[in-house]
Amino acid sequence: MTIxxxxxxxxxxVIVIRDRMTTPSILMGQRGAKAAFMPNKFVFPGGAVDIGDADIPLASALTPQCAARIGEDIDPALAHAIPVAAVRELWEETGLILGQKGEWQGDVPPDWETFAATGHLPHAEPLQFVFRALTPPGRPRRFDARFFLVDVDDIASDPDNFDAACDELSHLQWVPLTKARSFDMPFITEVVLAEVEARARDLNAPESVPYFKNNDEESLFLRLKGKTPTYTGGD
Incomplete structure (x- = not known):
């Protein structure tokens, strides 16, 4: 298939956070020097939604509030696929399991065979939707990215064991929030990082989710509340 x-x-x-009430840190890795999108930059684990993600069963769904906000301004069919992709990308790029014990029914898609072999089903309920950003025009790749915050306590595997990770991200490490800005990261990662810093010790869902909508006509800063997005100004 040609993309x-x-x-x-x-x-x-996915932004995994640990020790959030004391000395919070987040999991980051470095993209390869030859990557077409954001080479050499330190980023959170994540990636594109695959067509097959829409058919993957979840052990638990997003909370109703997160689901309502995810569902704004998108094809309804994506509401299930996006959190599935979050769990898959976290597994592929870090080897961490966001799942609940359970048996898969029927054939397991190739992209999920290693995850299924751990005896888990993807677990979306702990994912807290905290940010959305559309890559501006003119970039080599454009993504409509949803950022999720998840507490390390909801990870079903050893948070320091990255042995099952693919090689897409190198130098996987827990970065103290107080030192994260010293890393070479994309602008949007810095923006999301500020949101995480503000919410690090708050376990409640945000009142609204920031959405940087950089389309071909204009750049908008919206707030997603689970209904019609609220415009809050922008260029």
Missing amino acids: DKTAIRNAAT
């Missing part, structure tokens, strides 16, 4: 490099791809990114 249209000019198309906007839906994506999911």
Whole structure:
């Protein structure tokens, strides 16, 4: 299958946080020097939604509030696929399991065979939707990315064991929030990082989710509340 490099791809990114009430840190890794999108940058694990993600069963769904906000301004069919992609990308890029014990029914898709072999089903309920950003025009890749915050206590595997990770991210490490800004990261990662810093010790869902909507006509800063997005100004 040929991928249209000019198309906007839906994506999911996961920010895993640990020791959030004391000395919070987040999991980050470095993209390869030859990567077409954001080479050498330190990022959170994540990637594009695959067509097959829509058919993957979840042990638990997003909370109703997160689901309502995810569902704004998108094809309804994506509401299930996006959190599935978040769990898959976290597994592929870090080897961490966001899952609940359970047996898969029927054939397991190739992309999920290693995850299924751990004896888990993907677990979306702990994912807290905290940010959405559409890559501006003119970039080599464009993504409509949803960022999820998840507490390390909801990870079903050893948070320091990255042995099952693929090689897409190197130098996987827990970065103290107080030192994260010293890393070379994309602008949007810095923006999301500020949101995480503000919410690090707050276990409740945000009152609204920031949405940087950089379309071909204008750049908007919206707030997603689970209904019609609220415009709060922008260029």
